[in-house]
Amino acid sequence: MSYSHAPYNKRKKWLRMLKQLRTNIWLYILVVPGIVYFLIFKYLPMGGLIIAFKDFNPFLGFLRSPWVGTEHFARLFSNNDFIMLFRNTLLISLYKIVFYFPVPIIIALLLNEIRLKLFKRTVQTLIYIPHFFSWVVISGIFYILFTTEGGFVNHLIEYFGGSSINFLGSKEWIRSLLTTQTLWRDAGWGTILYLAAITTIDPQLYEAAKIDGAGRFRLMWHVTLAGMRSTIVILLILQIGHFMDLGFEQIYNMLNPLNREYADVFDTYVYVAGIQQGQFSYSTAIGMFKSTIGLILVLGANYLVRKFGEEGLF
Amino acid sequence: MSIRRNLSVLLVAALTLVLVLSACSGNGKEAGNDSQQSAKEPAAANAAPxxxxxxxxxxxxxxxxxxxxxxxxxxxxxxxxxxxxxxxxxxxxxxxxxxxxxxxxxxxxxxxxxxxxxxxxxxxxxxxxxxxxxxxxxxxxxxxxxxxxxxxxxxxxxxxxxxxxxxxxRQGIDMRQDWLDNLGLKQPQTIDELYQVLKAFTVGDPDKNGKNDTIGLMERLGGNYPQGFNQISLKYGAPNNYAMQNGQFIPAFTTEAYRNAMKFYKRLYYEGIMNKDFAYIKVNQADELIQTGKAGATMGNADNTTTWIPLFENNSKAKLLVFSTLNGPTGNHIAASRxxxxxxxxxxxxxxxxxxxxxxxxxxxxxxxxxxxxxxxxxxxxxxxxxxxxxxxxxxxxxxxxxxxxxxxxxxxxxxxITPGTPDYLLQMKKVVVESDKSKDLVSDPTYPLLSETYVKMGKELDKIISDAVIKYIIGEIDDKGFDSAIAKWKSSGGDKVIQEYAAAYQKSK
Known part of the structure; x- marks a missing residue:
């Protein structure tokens, strides 16, 4: 039976696909630019990763540069500062996940409870604005606020009888400052996806819950938050995937000799050791190391999430 | 079902985000691309341009x-x-x-x-x-x-x-002549006199406004070091980056003179003679200290016009003194650039x-x-x-x-x-720079014509070890022992190789 049916089924499947393609042809055409974009800008450049294993010289090109095996990786792992860089990267990322990640969720929940539309919109717009500040500007603002030479915060501390704190020039404060900056700049912007997720929750669920006697807090907890759950999980996985990329600009602008020990991360190290010295192969090796860790983290997080019965990325 | 819908909304939102972001970042990178062909001038010579x-x-x-x-x-x-x-x-x-x-x-x-x-x-x-x-x-x-x-x-x-x-x-010391006059002081001739003047600028109310609101020196990082540090270290007698003895290269930061320069700065820092946020102050804010009359001197490039011109344009009473001669224990030394x-x-x-x-x-x-x-x-x-x-x-x-x-x-x-009608302060800056070019006190860096493979490969990383340590020493985060261990780290991270390679390159060039 199965013997005689197999080719028939296969053909039928093909036909069905073709038919589907024909009816939805415009949708598929719409997808094409996106696919081309990813191929050209995301997949094609991956070929460049071979220079991590070569001694790349731009004037010899990708193919003619000599192979050196894993020399660049060995240089990275045997670097005196490797442990420091790794520790700083992990800790700053951890700070971001623990202190930053939940904040947009809370803000989105709070915004959702606001009845007055005009007020809600105004607040939303206002908290989006910091996102459009460049890190250079933000580090300038932080300098003016936190410097020991007449900075606002230290003025305040002295006014209330404390002694001024060297926020910007000490390693103890730098990670908190970085987290604060991220919070100030991106917490509002981060609510967009959550607010979008909230709009998809079926209003009937709220009605049903109300009939069951749920108050506002219960509605928030059992309906809104529950409805956002899959979004939260996916964003968490993505965030974990970016564990090793902290963004160069923010940290570079805050970095100085006095806090480097606690804030120098792979991104800033690559700039000094790689870009400024024209060591492209070494930079690529560092990038590849970072991406590999990121990939492992994403896959790991995804696996765990699925194990707990949530829908993961894939 | 609802998860599917959730996801699609999420995707649409994410896509919008990406679009908005890419639209925002699109206009930042057009620097230097406006090369309109100017109208062709008829060429004077016979040949085509x-x-x-x-x-x-x-x-x-x-x-x-x-x-x-x-x-x-x-x-x-x-x-x-x-x-x-x-x-x-x-x-x-x-x-x-x-x-x-x-x-x-x-x-x-x-x-x-x-x-x-x-x-x-x-x-x-x-x-x-x-x-x-x-x-x-x-x-x-x-x-x-x-x-x-x-x-x-x-x-x-x-x-x-x-x-x-x-x-x-180009290095020199720029200071407020009118502040010196107010305090009855003269141009400092030695490092110690320089300290006295900067101290007086800090505590002696040089602007005569009755308030204790001035500091002696504006300092910020230039090339990872305090701007004036190289200059002061040479005045103390340290070599310009390297000294060469019998074909061996000795890094400046291993010398006693270099450490004396760090101590000098440490003193300025602890006595509040220079701004304490020098390690992270931004260039504009640092320049403002000069331009608003809060600080009285800089020790960087003598012709640092962007720092000083706004002061003289706004304050007609302000006068400038520029000099590059200052005697240390072994006389005057000026670092020669390339x-x-x-x-x-x-x-x-x-x-x-x-x-x-x-x-x-x-x-x-x-x-x-x-x-x-x-x-x-x-x-x-x-x-x-x-x-x-x-x-x-x-x-x-x-x-x-x-x-x-x-x-x-x-x-x-x-x-x-030197154009006719140049203001006095600019003339002074230029004069010092021109005179320094021919000064007999110039100290060159013996490694200028030499190359070290290791330095080419990881020089910036190595430099950072020392410059960070200098700044930590100045603010008192590390002591002599800490600085010694920074030197040891420099050596083990590749510094030893750099020295050897310079010596080898020197032998070869002889």
Whole structure:
């Protein structure tokens, strides 16, 4: 039976696909630019990763540069500062996940409870604005606020009888400052996806819950938050995937000799050791190391999430 | 079902986000791409104008390639230049670096500090023309050279670029003469007197406003060190980066004199004589300390006009004192630089033939001609100045951006333009810089003409170990022991190899 049916089924499947393609042809055409974009800008450049294993010289090109095996990786792992860089990267990322990640969720929940539309919109717009500040500007603002030479915060501390704190020039404060900056700049912007997720929750669920006697807090907890759950999980996985990329600009602008020990991360190290010295192969090796860790983290997080019965990325 | 819908909404939202973001970031990268072809001037010479594209840094305002000055420049050079003006400073280094790796090069490229690792790598890969064999045909270009600078510009014993000479020493101390007068003090002659003056600037109410609101020294980081640190360390008798004894190279930071300079700074820091946020203060805020009359002195480049000019423009009572002579335990020492900052290099990829190289060198030669000195210093006759029987009157001072353009493009012998009617403070700055160029107290860096593979590969990382330690020492985070361990770290991270390679390179060059 199965013997005689197999080719028939296969053909039928093909036909069905073709038919589907024909009816939805415009949708598929719409997808094409996106696919081309990813191929050209995301997949094609991956070929460049071979220079991590070569001694790349731009004037010899990708193919003619000599192979050196894993020399660049060995240089990275045997670097005196490797442990420091790794520790700083992990800790700053951890700070971001623990202190930053939940904040947009809370803000989105709070915004959702606001009845007055005009007020809600105004607040939303206002908290989006910091996102459009460049890190250079933000580090300038932080300098003016936190410097020991007449900075606002230290003025305040002295006014209330404390002694001024060297926020910007000490390693103890730098990670908190970085987290604060991220919070100030991106917490509002981060609510967009959550607010979008909230709009998809079926209003009937709220009605049903109300009939069951749920108050506002219960509605928030059992309906809104529950409805956002899959979004939260996916964003968490993505965030974990970016564990090793902290963004160069923010940290570079805050970095100085006095806090480097606690804030120098792979991104800033690559700039000094790689870009400024024209060591492209070494930079690529560092990038590849970072991406590999990121990939492992994403896959790991995804696996765990699925194990707990949530829908993961894939 | 609801999860599906959730996801699709999420995707749409994410997509919008990406679109918004990409729209926002789209307009940030158009620097230096406005090379409108200026209307063709009828060429004076018989030959057709040489067309070439050159990448140049600028500071402050960008030169306008439609201005009378630029048109005259093209006529003099008999060239049609497509300039790619790019903001100077650290970002310029990065852009050159990326440009070199992309391979999309102009015909000539102005590289500041040619001996940076990435340029060396490109030169060694054969990216640029060696210019030595061709220069003999260009007398004006040869006139701009001298053996000292020639020696510094060489890479592996060969010359790859046409450098634009500058003073060998720009370092100096700029301070408020009116503050000295108010306090009845004179120009400091020794390091100790300098300390006394800076201290008096801090506690003696030099601005006579009855408030204790001034500091002696404005300090910020320049090249990872406090701006004046190199200068002070030399005054104490430390070598300029390296000392050479019997073919062995001794890094400056291992010397006693260097440590004395750190102690000097530590004292300024602890007594509040300089701003305590020097390690992270931004350039603009640091300059404001001078411009608002809060700080009385700087120790960086003596002709640091951007820091000082706004003060004199706003405060007519302010007067300036500039000097570079200060006696330490072993007399006065001034760090000699390479004697040039900008070097023009010609990529083989775009300048394909010898003929073409000679054409471009010819255009530069015409600009460096002795009879074009007035143009280089004053601007266009009839627009910027008038000349009646050798007596020059300035109609309109040549804008700063064009003076800078000449400093990046005209390989004429080092000359400091002094236009009639220049304010006193600018004259003083220029005078010190010109005098320093010929000073007998210049101390050169024996490694200028030498190369170390390890330094090319990881010099910036190594430098950072020491510069970080210096700053930590100044603010008291580490002591002598801590500094010793920083030196040990420098040595074990590759510093030992650097020293050995310099010694080997020196033996080879002898």
């Amino acid at each position: 040489v067309k070439f594209k050159v990448m140049l840094p600028y500071w402050g305002d960008m030169p306008d390639d439609n201005s009378p000055f630029f048109k005259e420049l093209q006529t003099i050079m008999n060239a049609e230049i497509t300039p790619v003006f790019t903001q100077g400073g650290n970002s310029y280094f990065d852009k050159v670096n990326v440009l070199l790796s992309s391979g999309d090069l102009p015909d000539a490229i102005d590289i500041p500090m040619q001996n940076q690792p990435y340029t060396i790598n490109a030169i060694r890969a054969g990216a640029f023309w060696e210019v030595d064999p061709y220069l003999k045909d260009f007398p004006n270009l040869l006139a701009g050279r001298d053996p000292d600078r020639d020696n510094n510009v060489k890479v592996d014993g060969k010359t790859y670029g046409v450098y634009i000479p500058q003073s060998r020493a 004697g040039y900052f900008n070097v023009l290099l010609f990529p083989r990829q775009t300048v394909k033939t010898e003929q073409r190289l000679k054409e471009i060198l010819g255009a530069l030669d015409r600009l460096a001609a002795p009879d074009k000195k007035d143009f280089r210093q004053f601007g266009v006759k009839g627009v910027h100045y008038n000349d009646e029987n050798g007596k020059k009157t300035v109609l309109q001072p040549l804008e700063n951006q064009y003076l800078i353009l000449m400093e990046t493009l005209a390989p004429a012998p080092y000359e400091m333009p």
